[in-house]
Amino acid sequence: MDPDDLQAEPLSSGVPDLPPSDIGMSVEPATEAGAESDSSDTSSSSSMLEDDLLVLRRAWINERNSPELYTYEGAALENLMELVDFQLQSLDAQPASIQNDRVKYLVRSYLRTRLNKVEQHPGYVLREMKERLSQAELEYAEGFRSLQDAHVRKSFLDQFPAHLRRVDEETKDGLKMVPEPDMDRAVFCRVRTTVGQFQFDERYVSRQRRPAYLVQTTNMQCVVRTRSS
């Protein structure tokens, strides 16, 4: 099977009340601004913005709705912010447009959602998915983990017998001290390209383009990750 066909995204169930057109709209002024500032590659820059916006929007929706951390969309972020910056420079003293604010909101929300996941499971993220973080996020995750460790250590663990001071052990009945995300949580997913028959817990679902499904994250993982890798 061609890996490019395997594309799926969780639907926006937990996203705040935001019609998709709101974010999509922010593309328009970019075209106008580009036209005004007589740059020769207007069409290509605006379509690039559109693409990056789409990539980021999708990454943002995925990130907000799935328990798992996905690969950092660094290129899209950088391109988008570069264009926003360019727009602010070319518009000079004019008030910042709401569209720029919206792009910034998207970037902010995306990064903060990721940080939130890092904060929830710093040990797990650093152990399992280091390569999905950006450099800054990696530093943050490490800093946060050592901050947490130092906090419990100074609060009580230093008073504990030396044998019992570890913070990453696992008890015999399977309780882990390093919290992990709940991979069995249900997610909505929309099928973007037909991938044919796919097995979910002995139940075959034919994933045509239209319908949306509610499935467990573990089932979806491999499919979604193919897209991000």
Place this chain on the structure above:
Amino acid sequence: MLGDECFKLAKEAKDVTPDHIPAYNEELVRLVTQESRYLWRRVVELIQATESSSQQSSSGVFSPSQSTSKPDLSSQPFSNDPADVSRSMESENMQGQVALYVHTIERNKRCLMAYHRKRAEFLQSLLWAVHLAPTMVPQNVSQRLAPEEQNYAREYAKLNMKYRDSVEATLCPNDSLDWALNGEVPPRDLLIEVRVHRDCGEIVTQSGIVNLQAGTQHYLCRSDVEHLLTIGYLEHINPT
């Protein structure tokens, strides 16, 4: 009773809600830690005692007088020498005790961990609400925190500033990302109508200087006054 203190601690951890935090219970934390230390000492003692007694008993088993002169014909699979039986019961007893103590220590540790983590999470969300400025933590909250927790808050804010700086350096060197803004609601309008609740003096906006006196109303750019909105100096009128 064994583990009572740590149960109380777990209950206190449950009392932490998004808008309320009970005072840091230093006394209880100390008691639970003390109990764990005491139990661990007992465990070490018990193990040492078992080891020394098993040495004794093994020397007894291998003594020729016991193994040859007393052939065991009773239904009991083990030696019915009363000293031996009591020894084995004693060691079983000890094993039980050791297991109980070790489990209690583990449980204590888990409860302490949960207690501190729950409180740290509260602190984190509180810091985000006050734009990551530890000095802006309300007085009534900060007096309920342990010194260690206040230090945690400062370090957490520092860590976030570092992250924000490195992100802004790569993504938007000429502009700020308004990182600590309330990130939940997407911006709808560029200009918003605000009423001033407390005097803020003059502020510089993109369109000029505005004097924000208590009781006045203004139509301003959202990004210029967002921080004043979150700390409650201004009120957004008719947020749609």
